Amino acid sequence: MMMVGFYLIPIETGIMTSLTTPASYTGNAPFLPPLEPVIPGTGSFSVQPWINAIAGLSGGLINSFVLVIPATVLSGLLGSMAAYGLTTVDWRGQIMIYVLFVAGIFIPYQAVLVPLTQFWYNVVPLQSIFVTVAASVPLVAEYHWKLLALIITHTAYGIPICTLLFRAHYKKLSSEMIEAARLDGASIATIYRRIILPLSIPMFAVVFIYQFTQIWNDLLFALTIIQFGDASVVTQELVGIGVSQSGTNFPLRMAAALVAALPTLIIYIFFGDRFAKGVTT
Amino acid sequence: MYRFIEECKSRLGFDNVSEERRGREQQREPGQRSQSGQRGSGVTHFQRLLTRLQSFLRRDAVRSAPFWILPFALVGLFVYGAIIWNILLSLTDFAGLGEPDYSALDLENYIIAFTGGTPSWSSLSIEPIWNATQNTIALMIGFAVVCLILGLVLAILVDQKIRFENTIRTIYLLPMSLSFVVTAKFWLYMYNPQTGLINITLQAFGIGPIRIVQNPQLKLAAVAFALVWQFSGYAMIVYLAALRGIPSSHFEAARVDGASTFQMYRRVIIPQLRTATVSALVVITVFALKAFDFLFSMYSGYQPGPSADILATRMVREAYANQNWAYGSTIAVVLFIMALFIVGPYLYSQYRRGDL
Numbered sequence: 072m073m074m075v076g077f078y079l080i081p082i083e084t085g086i087m088t089s090l091t092t093p094a095s096y097t098g099n100a101p102f103l104p105p106l107e108p109v110i111p112g113t114g115s116f117s118v119q120p121w122i123n124a125i126a127g128l129s130g131g132l133i134n135s136f137v138l139v140i141p142a143t144v145l146s147g148l149l150g151s152m153a154a155y156g157l158t159t160v161d162w163r164g165q166i167m168i169y170v171l172f173v174a175g176i177f178i179p180y181q182a183v184l185v186p187l188t189q190f191w192y193n194v195v196p197l198q199s200i201f202v203t204v205a206a207s208v209p210l211v212a213e214y215h216w217k218l219l220a221l222i223i224t225h226t227a228y229g230i231p232i233c234t235l236l237f238r239a240h241y242k243k244l245s246s247e248m249i250e251a252a253r254l255d256g257a258s259i260a261t262i263y264r265r266i267i268l269p270l271s272i273p274m275f276a277v278v279f280i281y282q283f284t285q286i287w288n289d290l291l292f293a294l295t296i297i298q299f300g301d302a303s304v305v306t307q308e309l310v311g312i313g314v315s316q317s318g319t320n321f322p323l324r325m326a327a328a329l330v331a332a333l334p335t336l337i338i339y340i341f342f343g344d345r346f347a348k349g350v351t352t
Numbered sequence: 353m354y355r356f357i358e359e360c361k362s363r364l365g366f367d368n369v370s371e372e373r374r375g376r377e378q379q380r381e382p383g384q385r386s387q388s389g390q391r392g393s394g395v396t397h398f399q400r401l402l403t404r405l406q407s408f409l410r411r412d413a414v415r416s417a418p419f420w421i422l423p424f425a426l427v428g429l430f431v432y433g434a435i436i437w438n439i440l441l442s443l444t445d446f447a448g449l450g451e452p453d454y455s456a457l458d459l460e461n462y463i464i465a466f467t468g469g470t471p472s473w474s475s476l477s478i479e480p481i482w483n484a485t486q487n488t489i490a491l492m493i494g495f496a497v498v499c500l501i502l503g504l505v506l507a508i509l510v511d512q513k514i515r516f517e518n519t520i521r522t523i524y525l526l527p528m529s530l531s532f533v534v535t536a537k538f539w540l541y542m543y544n545p546q547t548g549l550i551n552i553t554l555q556a557f558g559i560g561p562i563r564i565v566q567n568p569q570l571k572l573a574a575v576a577f578a579l580v581w582q583f584s585g586y587a588m589i590v591y592l593a594a595l596r597g598i599p600s601s602h603f604e605a606a607r608v609d610g611a612s613t614f615q616m617y618r619r620v621i622i623p624q625l626r627t628a629t630v631s632a633l634v635v636i637t638v639f640a641l642k643a644f645d646f647l648f649s650m651y652s653g654y655q656p657g658p659s660a661d662i663l664a665t666r667m668v669r670e671a672y673a674n675q676n677w678a679y680g681s682t683i684a685v686v687l688f689i690m691a692l693f694i695v696g697p698y699l700y701s702q703y704r705r706g707d708l
Contacts, residue, residue: 149422149423149426150423152419152420152422152423153419153420153423153424155416155419155420156416156417156418156419156420156421157416157420162411162416166703168420168424170699170703171424171427171428171432172423172424172427173699174695174699175427175431175432177634177638177691177694177695177699178431178435178688178691179638179641179642179664179684179687179688179691180642181642181644181663181664181667181668181683181684181687181688182434182435182438182684182685182687182688182691183430183431183434183435183438183684184667184668184671184680184684185438185441185671185677185680185681185684186433186434186437186438186441186681187430187434188671189437189441189452190434193451223426224430226426227426227427227429227430227431228430228431230423230426230427231427231431234423258415259415259416259419260418263419284529287531288530288531288532288533288534288645289531289645290531290532290533290644290645290648290649291642291644291645291668294648294668294672295668295672306531306533306645309531309533309534309537309649310533310648310649310652311652321541321544324537324541325537325538325541327537328533328534328537328538329534331531331533331534332529332530332531332534335529335530335531336526336529336530338529339522339525339526339529340522340526343522343525343529344518344522
């Protein structure tokens, strides 16, 4: 069906172009594989753009991983705890608090940008703390304070959607089982650790996939909190790559775009079914 | 001594007895308590305090607090605190370097936003936000409508039990896993006048190369089109789930009554998709308000040109490129109110229906 073609074409063109040498790139038939001289005019095959792309993006890739993994784990965990406290345990007033959480999913991030910049740059002395930390702890550089600020920020903004997803899941759990545990004398914390947590593992997968994708792909917060420099993440570096005085280097650009997209693509291809299911609940 | 500690623990709720059982036990206690109350006013006072404390700490709200208090604090600070702070900032005259001055608050920025002029904190004249607002609304409506229609068509097609359904579904959703930066780079390439696929195809039909990305008339449509590419998979999934939820008896009854396929869909099925449409619409329109990442990557900077400038890009430009922080906050407040208008009614209706 041609709709499939519609969706795949930009990616396919990108792949083909990314495997061409810049020098021989003519741009005549971008969707054909570069098999010069077999098919004339398509440019010769080369993995050079990919190598250059990975070299150019390596700093950003590392920073992105340092950012995404803690933020995903933390926001998932906190979302699960919040959903538990607001759903499985029944008390008055919890709906109000829950509504406050859900409303937080829909805010446009622009509405909090300037305060965030003020907060991390002028109010909280994270940078000065990190100067001393970086001097004593190995592997930690001074610019990592920006990444920490971003981790906390993404965790905070990821909690509402994680809470929503977990709550939908917890509502379906059998309340009799929980009642029985309460009657047996289990405390709230024990119920969470022994019963809820093991049962939430499928939902954790969905939440992690979703959050990983969202945080990895984010540009706006990275731009405003990290700005450009040592701590840039891969989305930021991707914006400027491949543009120079001699014109646009398309093969490099396409290779870089694919490298940047690779982690989320891989996660999606392998775990995509769970992602689709989670999105519709 | 041991008994005293145990009694304190049980009164303060540090044992693991659930509220119901404690409620039952309490009915037995009053008799005992009145006995020990005669020992002296000091003990009674202490016991009264203990009783109050214990009933407070035993409430489920408090016992579950360790679970939701930290996320709540984080969300409260970063979401609600930040929004309030943003409104505050929009009332100041903060621009350039330094700290904002919270003592002189006024609505000047809002007046400038709607009428334009020269504010007190700048020597240049600042444009009002109407252009960006127009573009934002145009983008929102165009993008949302096309996205939903395409999603619906795809869902109907996929629902016909075709082969390879899972693979096709994965492919349709694939663009959603990409970052907007990546999408922008791909489509920038596709739209390129010399080497992009679109123009090459047009050239095969003899139509000259068209400038798309730099063309004021086509820009916004091109952006909307690329965004539709990215998002229609989501619309499709939502509609597919909704379609699958309609009992097949509806389909059959319509057929038996002699309706053609088209009529069946139009009169019977689509009206039932209203909930799905609303929820997908809310998500998609709020998303269009945030389409900053895509535009920034496509135009490699803060300025996509006047015909593609939306409120999101205008806000970031004013704040970060022009350093007009307070004005940026003002635009952000406008954006926030727009989002509120879309999301508020939706959340409220969900709450009333108990779907929350």
